[in-house]
Amino acid sequence: MRGGMRRTFHKMHGLGNDFAIFDAREEPLAMSEPLAQALADRRTGIGCDQLIVLESSLKADLRMRIWNHDGGEVESCGNASRCVVALTGALSIETDGGLVSGAADGSEVEVAIGEPHFGWEEVPLAYAMDTAALPMAWGELEKPMALSVGNPHLVFFVENSASIPLDGLGPLIEHDPAFPDRININVAELGGSCIRLRTWERGAGQTLACGTGACATAVAAIASSRAQSPVKVTMPGGSLTIAWQPGEPIRMRGAATYVFKGEIDLEAFA
Numbered sequence: 001m002r003g004g005m006r007r008t009f010h011k012m013h014g015l016g017n018d019f020a021i022f023d024a025r026e027e028p029l030a031m032s033e034p035l036a037q038a039l040a041d042r043r044t045g046i047g048c049d050q051l052i053v054l055e056s057s058l059k060a061d062l063r064m065r066i067w068n069h070d071g072g073e074v075e076s077c078g079n080a081s082r083c084v085v086a087l088t089g090a091l092s093i094e095t096d097g098g099l100v101s102g103a104a105d106g107s108e109v110e111v112a113i114g115e116p117h118f119g120w121e122e123v124p125l126a127y128a129m130d131t132a133a134l135p136m137a138w139g140e141l142e143k144p145m146a147l148s149v150g151n152p153h154l155v156f157f158v159e160n161s162a163s164i165p166l167d168g169l170g171p172l173i174e175h176d177p178a179f180p181d182r183i184n185i186n187v188a189e190l191g192g193s194c195i196r197l198r199t200w201e202r203g204a205g206q207t208l209a210c211g212t213g214a215c216a217t218a219v220a221a222i223a224s225s226r227a228q229s230p231v232k233v234t235m236p237g238g239s240l241t242i243a244w245q246p247g248e249p250i251r252m253r254g255a256a257t258y259v260f261k262g263e264i265d266l267e268a269f270a
Contacts, residue, residue: 005266009046010087011259014079016208016237018259021052021080021087025062029053037071038269046264049204052080060092060099068203076100076150078211078240078252082109086256097150109256112249113212116219117148124152126178132224138173140164141187145220149250152183153216157226161189161198170200184210188217194232194239195221208237215250218242 007029010021020039022029031053039045050066057063064084066077076097084093085102086109093100102111120128123146129135131146144154158164164187173185185200199213200206214233221227222244230243240254
């Protein structure tokens with residue numbers, strides 16, 4: 001990169017799941033895996049779970065592209081979707097995981113991220129399996145539901161989500177050959193009127209909150225008659241309210257917080 005590559009970015013978070021957002025609708029920004037990884041570094045870069053680039057779209061108000069902390073580009077991000085709606089006022093967002101619609105309502109933002117998909121080839125899995133209860137196990141975690149909510153997820157229902165060693169099991173499951181696109185891992189604990197959730201995000205590790213993880217978990221709970229819509233999903237960073245009925249898009253409601261506006265010289269990362 002050459003010639004005056006100072007760019008403005010916005011730092012935002014959804015329940016502690018944080019983002020560096022670059023608006024490239026008027027001035028294009030060529031993002032790469034090494035650059036995204038360098039910018040996401042918390043010691044030598046901006047620091048974020050995901051890096052977001054906004055581009056023009058022919059299908060929606062704008063297009064949102066997402067790079068995880070490890071530099072890999074992914075399809076969708078629920079918390080980022082809410083932040084982008086809050087930042088730009090966009091009512092429709094094109095993502096590689098599908099179209100997202102949203103609107104701000106007071107201190108919260110609600111987005112609809114499309115319908116979930118349960119087919120093994122839609123998740124995707126490497127071969128045909130029963131996605132309602134995969135015949136697989138890793139340590140104490142077994143028989144998860146597999147589904148796609150724009151990106152791939154496993155949902156394990158457990159007695160005590162806090163006791164699950166996600167730091168050890170997360171990388172093992174994420175990189176299992178059964179998941180050709182890698183996978184996000186959710187451990188969920190049913191309790192009273194809410195679900196307690198911890199998520200291992202592919203390419204990012206444990207995060208304080210995962211919007212699509214909350215959506216996948218709520219859908220899995222509703223589909224298996226463990227809960228009724230709407231569902232409150234509580235994560236280490238806070239809570240989201242998820243509503244879903246079969247044949248309808250998933251609706252997610254929660255906070256989107258603006259942190260600061262900054263400027264960075266991308267030439268320093270070339």
